[in-house]
Amino acid sequence: MMQFISAPGLVSDLTFILLALCLFMVLFTIGRCILLFWNRGCAADVPRSAIIAGFRNGLRFDLQIASVLMLPLWFGLLLPNGLSFRGIWLGYLLVTLLIASLLLLVEAEFYREFQARLNSIVIQYLSEDTKTVISMVLAGGPVLAFTVATLVIGLQEYIAVNEINMITMHNYSHATDSLMVNYAWRIPLAFAALCLLVLGARGTLRQGAPLRWGDAFTTDYLFANHLGINGIMTLFKAWQGWGKNDAAKDWMRFSDRDKALDITRQLVLQPADQLLAPNNSPLLRKTTPQGPKLDGVDNIVFILMESFTSRFVGAQGAPGNITPYFDKLAEDGCLCRHMFSVGTHTHQGMFGTFSSFPNLPDTEYLMQQPAGSGMFSGLPAIMTGMGYDNSVFVYNGDFAWDNQQGFFGAQGMNRFIGRDDYVNPVFQDKTWGVCDEDMFNRSVEELDLLHDQGKPFYGLLQTLSNHLPYALPEQLPVDDVTEFGGLNKHLTAMRYSDWALGKFFEQAKTKPWYNNTLFVVLADHGFGVPGQVSSINLQSFHVPALFIAPGIQNKVGKVFDKTCSQLDMANTAVSLLGKPFVQAGWGRNVFDLADDDPGYAMMKPSGSDKTVAMVRGNEIVVKGADITPECYRIDLGFPPGDELLSKDATGDPRYQQLGSFLQTAILCLNERKTGHDMEA
Structure with a gap:
């Protein structure tokens, strides 16, 4: 005692x-x-x-x-x-x-x-x-x-x-x-x-x-x-x-405001873009697609796959046969092999992809913060501006989580199907919701209903089974993964999600709306795997993006190897419809890049980590908190690797682009100039 x-x-x-x-x-x-x-x-x-x-x-x-x-x-x-x-x-x-x-x-x-x-x-x-x-x-x-x-x-x-x-x-x-x-x-x-x-x-x-x-x-x-x-x-x-914005304030002082805006516009705008309110809204523009156009395609369906990292996608060169259904789909689509998420958390992947707005320091949870209460120029806003009033968002879980329904409802979505809307699901996890099989089955039904209204539509589908605690049906339709040690449980869930994705497309191909629909399948983020690429651990951001539509390979090819980001996906998808649209998004139509433009992607880890980075082609500039920016040459093959090119990239043009991009985005967010409802 x-x-x-x-x-x-x-x-x-x-x-x-x-x-x-x-x-x-x-x-x-x-x-x-x-x-x-x-x-x-x-x-x-x-x-x-x-x-x-x-x-x-x-x-x-x-x-x-x-x-x-x-x-x-x-x-x-x-x-x-x-x-x-x-x-x-x-x-x-x-x-x-x-x-x-x-x-x-x-x-x-x-x-x-x-x-x-x-x-x-x-x-x-x-x-x-x-x-x-x-x-x-x-x-x-x-x-x-x-x-x-x-x-x-x-x-x-x-x-x-x-x-x-x-x-x-x-x-x-x-x-x-x-x-x-x-x-x-x-x-x-x-x-x-x-x-x-x-x-x-x-x-x-x-x-x-x-x-x-x-x-x-x-x-x-x-x-x-x-x-x-x-x-x-x-x-x-x-x-x-x-709740503080100390890191954001530091970036707001990065450069002269007008100089930063000019550099940002050079990064984001494309030759045919026409600024509509240059003194009022930095990126508000009319976009007239100049790149490839899909014939007879009116609908767009985005499928955001939970934790679907490129590091285990067979079509990307990964071993293990984790994604055989995605790999088969890639044979008929266009696979973006050098694609990156804006963050390492679902929240950032959602607003990066669907709102076309970057993941900024101090605003990693934008959909829940006051700064996120304004309008953004992502897929819902663009489609609404083009006259689409026929949409659905289907998700396994609770839309109250991350304020998803409140946020996307304000952006223009008009129908939400969440965990409490499923009848007799195959499996329902007590933590999150139904399994991916249930989500995709319901998605087919919801897309049928949209088609029956006789108007073009768009949909957002989001999976969840490949997320901790990886709760799956008791009798799995796929074999357990056993050869990857501590990742086995995670990869078994990924293999199951891949199977559910494949079954969705088997059903979709029998539907009258399939041949006039563009599907964009991509991940919200990756996850930690062995091997380091640069000081930001780039593998956690490396995700696949697959465009699927009739005739897509004839228009854009089977693979796309320029660098791209979740920010680019809405712009690229809508541009493939071939119709002019108004937007203020932070992405580009990557299928219309100049030959000498390698593409770029901006990213930031989730949580309190203040590290930011910019990938441009096969090089990356990384700026960590209290650390001089560094530059690496990167290789995302199998195995991956990197080469440190500079321990001090302060004068590197890409670091100036990174800082200018962040500074302008933070100012736009603070001044509520992120939407495309600004007047000239």
């Missing part, structure tokens, strides 16, 4: 604090070991020297958090009796250690899913629907393993805390401490202890800013750099910055 000291002296109190700090340092190191073990696939190509550097850097970040956690104990030093009521302080240590332990364990699985330390995704998920998040974790997370681990670690922490208490009691010497019980001694020594804690909390001896995110990036390996960061610190920073 824990014992108490009736009147401890200052030496005992200081020893108690020092040993408690060391205990937290040990815990954080154990947590880093667990993170490494749980995500060992990410470290497969990382040399041991980089891993060691990550652990070495981690000591500084751990000291930051441990020092901050010691501050309540330091305040106890100022009390006349110091830390004599030891039960209070022992209780504080135990509770704090248990919370930290739980966060470190959860983070191991969080990193596997999001390839990031704890960040604002945690806050966003919990603020959105805590019940759903808990259900997702219980259904798909390693709950039993983490529960047992928490109990074991908690017991060890109890023993360690009790031992610290006993050591400080054992080392207590009345003859020594009697000289320091006097309060006159306590104040100056407490001040000296505070100085040491402040120094530890800064994490560095340099003048100016304390230890920052960029200080962990000392190797060429993203996973090793991530190892060096403390997840509790990143979560606290995310909470501290929640």
Whole structure:
């Protein structure tokens, strides 16, 4: 049992604090070991020297958090009796250690899913629907393993805390401490202890800013750099910055406003675009398609596939036979092989694709933020402007999540089919909703209804089964994936989603609306896989996009190898109809690029990560927080790779394009100039 000291002296109190700090340092190191073990696939190509550097850097970040956690104990030093009521302080240590332990364990699985330390995704998920998040974790997370681990670690922490208490009691010497019980001694020594804690909390001896995110990036390996960061610190920073726009404000000062706008227009506008309100709306324009046009096609159907990464798509060259149905569809369509998502989370993939607006720092959850309450110039707005009033959005889950119905309803969608609208589904997951098979079956019915109205239509279909907890029907129509270790469950869900997609097209091909419909099949984002490409881990953004329509290959070819982005998809799809339209979107018709234009894509990881990047052809410029922009040559083949071209790309024209693009987009968002309802 824990014992108490009736009147401890200052030496005992200081020893108690020092040993408690060391205990937290040990815990954080154990947590880093667990993170490494749980995500060992990410470290497969990382040399041991980089891993060691990550652990070495981690000591500084751990000291930051441990020092901050010691501050309540330091305040106890100022009390006349110091830390004599030891039960209070022992209780504080135990509770704090248990919370930290739980966060470190959860983070191991969080990193596997999001390839990031704890960040604002945690806050966003919990603020959105805590019940759903808990259900997702219980259904798909390693709950039993983490529960047992928490109990074991908690017991060890109890023993360690009790031992610290006993050591400080054992080392207590009345003859020594009697000289320091006097309060006159306590104040100056407490001040000296505070100085040491402040120094530890800064994490560095340099003048100016304390230890920052960029200080962990000392190797060429993203996973090793991530190892060096403390997840509790990143979560606290995310909470501290929640709702603020500090990163956005930095980009708003990137360049002269007019110069940035001019560079942005050079990037986005195409030769036949006619600006309609250049003094009022930066990108409001009339687009008259000049590229290929599809004959007899009036309808557009977008299919957004959850986590459908190019790294396991056979048509992209991937092994494993994970996507045989998509691969077969690609034989009759046009596959964009150098396509990228705007983010690494469904929320960003949705508004990037359907609203043609970039993923900006501090606005990763745009559909839920006040800035997202205005009009955007994506597919719904463009189609409404062209006279289409016949549409449907079909989804497995709850449209209240991420404010999807509120957002897209305001953009022009007029019918939504969500989890509560299915009758006798094949399978319904208690966390999210029905399976992809049910979603696609209902989609065929809904597209039949749109066709029966005798008017052109458009539809948005979104899958969900390939998302944690990967809840699938008990009897799967596909074989389980068994050869990819920790990714097997994820890839089995991806294979099932691919099967459901194939069955949808089997049904669609028998329908009268099939031959006059353009289908665009693409992913919302990828997911973490072994192998690093540049310091942004580009594989998480590499996704396929497939255009399917009668005669599509005769018009645009079987494959398209220029760089493109989710931002380009609405513009490209509508342009294939061959009719003029008004828009203010941030994408281009990629099938009408000049021969010497390699295409480009902008991206940003989800959560609190302030990294941004621009891919142009086979090179990428990456700007991380507190880090000088870097330039790489990239190879997304099998295996993937990269070559660092420049450690300082500040003067690179592509970095100027990236900064100008972000600056102009942020200003447009703040000034509500994102829609195409502006007047000249």
